[in-house]
Amino acid sequence: MKAIDLLFGDLASILSNTVILVILALMFVVSVRLFLDRRKKGYLSMTISIIIIGIQYMLQLYLKLHAIDTSHTAYMLLMLKIISFVLVNMGIYQLYNRTKRKQYVFFYGLIIMGFIVSILHFFIPELYNGTPGQVRLLQDIGLELYVFVLIFLCFYMIPPSIGQQIKYQLALTVFFFMQTAHLINAYMYGNAQPWFSLAGNALPIVYYFLLFMLLFERVVELMQAIYNSSITDGLTRLYNRKFFYNRVTQYVQRHLPISILFSDIDNFKKLNDTKGHQMGDDVLKQVAQILKDEAEECGIAGRYGGEEMVVMVTDPSIKMDEFAERVRKRIETETIVTASIGYSKYKSGLSAEELIKQADEAMYKAKTTGKNKVVKFA
Known part of the structure; x- marks a missing residue:
């Protein structure tokens, strides 16, 4: 066996099919596991399409190893290609x-x-009296050209509705060139042009590798989404109370110079009662965005409960009186509500719970002495 045999000829085709089957096996394991965990139709469609693609390539490998090539086997492989292509794209959409x-x-x-x-x-065969080779080519041309129709329809219809658009479009582009190379080699060179044969063997590997990466990255996206939902508040997208408290605890245990800002929206119950809970939710999101913006480069913001929101400032160079006043003023000018704000600074010996409680007490003092003001814990 020569090295060139791995790039051209029957051995190259067998090697290509084998590599593709390995990739499909990996995709099958991931897809089945996702379906069993989440019971989503997209994973079922992906699993079914992978099985059909696997059957297609195992049949293709069997026919190649046994030197079987008839019009019926070519028809079966083409239909399997079309069915699996449609189902895998439906699965990606789902x-x-x-x-x-x-x-x-x-x-x-x-x-x-x-x-x-x-x-x-x-x-x-009944309509055309040509040579057997010509008849074979004409028998397949309709389905071969229909594959291009499928590629263009999927390229146009699916990307706007999914994530990873670039990777998906790149995969379809590879499939387009794979199909083009196959047709040129079959209809112009009688499958005898070595470079088109090389493309026909290499491009499918690239295509299925891109599909595997698309599926794998979807798994990563889901894991990230699950993690984010476990540490953030669903309405405001701020960190939830548990995550915020744990982060404060980490800094306090390391004796780092942090500060806590504790805010409470003034007259929030009255707002809910008079203008409805939808308006209340909108205001919560607006105030949360202000805190998130202000904390972006110097700490983290969280929702502590109800209309109470907090910020842990980890940058010791921040002047907390100016920071807290800036937050209060932005809430007053950019929303229809005001907020009472208290803050405290870490001192040696304090626990995370005590530090947050000090900021809460300062906020309560601001609330009971006029509202819409900033008070430092004394």
Whole structure:
């Protein structure tokens, strides 16, 4: 065996199919595990499509090893390619979207259209009296060109509805060149052009590797989303009380010079009663965004409970009186509410709970002595 045999010829095709089957096996494991954990239709569609693709490549490998090449086997491989291509793209769409009836009609309609186009395969021998080779090429041309229709439809319809658009479009582009190289080699060179054969063997590996990375990164996105939901408040997207308290504890245990700002929206119950809970939620989000903006470069912001929000300032160069007043003024000018604010600074011997309680007491003093003001814990 020569090194060139690994790039061209039957051995290269066998090696390509083997590598693709390994990638598909990895995708199958990930997809099945996701489906068992989350029971989402997208993972089921991906799993089914991977099984069909696996059948396609195992059949292709078997036919190559046994030197079997007939019009019927070519038809089976083409239909498997079309069905798996549609299902894998439907699965990618479902990873990010709920599938409604019209989407099912669209995707399954593409498969049905493939079977309709395939009718040409059976009528060509009766309609055309050419050589066996010419008849074979004409039998397959309808389905081969229909693959391009599928590529362009998916390229146009799916990216606006999913994440990882660039990776997905790159995968479709690779599939387009893979199909183009296959057609040029088959219809212009009789599958005898070595460089197009190389492209036909290498590009499928790239394509399925990109699909594997797309699926893998979706797993990472889901894990990140689960983690974020466990440490943030669903309404304001600020850190929740537990995460905030744990972070303060970490800094206090290391005796780092931190400060705590504790804010409470004035007359919030009256706002809810008079203007409704939707307005109350909108105000909470506005105030939360202000705290998040101000804390972005010097600490973290959290929702402590109800309309109470807190900031841990980790930058010792920040002047807390100016910082707290800036927050208070922004709330007053940028929203329809005001806030009472208290703050405290860490001193040796304080626990995280005591430090936060001091800031809370300072806020309560601001609340009971006029509201819409800043008070430092004395």
